Amino acid sequence: MGVTSPTAESLVVPCCPPITTSELSAEQAESAAVMFKALADPVRLRLMSKVAAAEGGEACVCDLLDVGVAQPTVSHHLKKLREAGLLTSRKQGTWVYYAVAPGALTSMAAILDASR
Amino acid sequence: MGVTSPTAESLVVPCCPPITTSELSAEQAESAAVMFKALADPVRLRLMSKVAAAEGGEACVCDLLDVGVAQPTVSHHLKKLREAGLLTSRKQGTWVYYAVAPGALTSMAAILDASR
DNA sequence: CCCATATGTTGACAGACGTCGATATCTTGG
C-alpha cells in the first residue's frame, strides 16, 4: 500500500465559492483549510513545486529527497499532500511517482478569486 | 497600537514564481508558507471571507465575532492575518475596520498558477 | 469625570505538528 487508491483522494470537488463572493460556511472553511494546511509548510511547498515543475508532470520520490530533511520526513509530507488531495501517486517497480492531482491547484486558486 | 503600520505589512511583494514554472528555493518556500499558514485555519478562512465579501471591502471587528470562538481568539486570528500581510486595519473611533490587503489574494493565486 | 462599549494583550493549557532513528515492506538483480 502507500499508493493513492484510484477511486478517492484524487477527485477534485469544487469545495467552496470564491471568498470574495460569499462568506464561507463553517463546513466549507473546514474543508478548504485542509488544502491550505497542506501547503502551509516550506518543505511541502517545495515538494509540490518540484512535482509541479517536473517534466512529464511527475517526479520519482528519489528526485524529491533533496529538500533538507530526512527520507522518512519526506515520505510523511508526501502522504499529507496525498491525503489532502493535492498529489497522486503511482508505483512502477521499485519507484513511486508523484503527480499533481488534476484540478487541485486550480480549485485552490478559485477559492482565492483573482479579482482583487 | 494594534493597527497596521502604514509602511509595512500591507506591501505586496511578488514573493515567488508559480510552482509549476520552477522549483521554489528554500527561502521562497519559507515566505510563501507564511501566507498559506495564515489561511490554514477554518476560523481565519471565515474571517478572510467575511472581510473579502463585505460590501465596501471592509468589515468592523464587531461584525466578525460570529465565527464560533471567543472574542480574544478572533482578535488573535486577525492579528495573524495582519502579520501575514493578508489584511489591513484602520481605526475609526471605537471601531476597527479590516480590509483585504491589496494584491494579497492575487499574489497567492499567482503562486498556484492557473494552468493545470 | 466616570462608565459602558469595543478591541487588544497576557498567561496558561491541551492538542497538533515536524522531525528523526529504527524498522518494516516490497521489488529487482544476481
Add this chain to the structure above:
DNA sequence: CCAAGATATCGACGTCTGTCAACATATGGG
C-alpha cells in the same frame, strides 16, 4: 533465494498553535 535498494511505517521527542478567562487599553456619551 538472498542481498541491496527504494519507500513507507512506527514511536518518541520538542516545539508550535488554537483556545480561553482575566485583564488592560482606548473611545465616546451622559
